[in-house]
Amino acid sequence: QVPALGERLKVGGTTRLEPHAEGCARRIEGEVTVEVRFVGGRIEGFIAEDVKKSYDRTARAMAELMAGRKAR
Numbered sequence: 140q141v142p143a144l145g146e147r148l149k150v151g152g153t154t155r156l157e158p159h160a161e162g163c164a165r166r167i168e169g170e171v172t173v174e175v176r177f178v179g180g181r182i183e184g185f186i187a188e189d190v191k192k193s194y195d196r197t198a199r200a201m202a203e204l205m206a207g208r209k210a211r
Contacts, residue, residue: 146175
């Protein structure tokens with residue numbers, strides 16, 4: 140929870156691993172709801188994009204870690 144938004148911010152979702160040709164793929168489905176008149180939708184977009192970037196960075200880091208382990 141973000142203290143400034145209190146109950147007006149709701150974030151939730153699920154993460155699944157699915158078979159993929161190269162091993163597995165992570166599928167993330169979620170929802171961001173910000174109940175702030177006029178700007179809530181824009182805030183939702185910023186939060187969703189930031190979460191996506193964070194997961195993308197994590198995926199790249201994990202791929203590098205796994206590649207390093209395979210090289211040993």
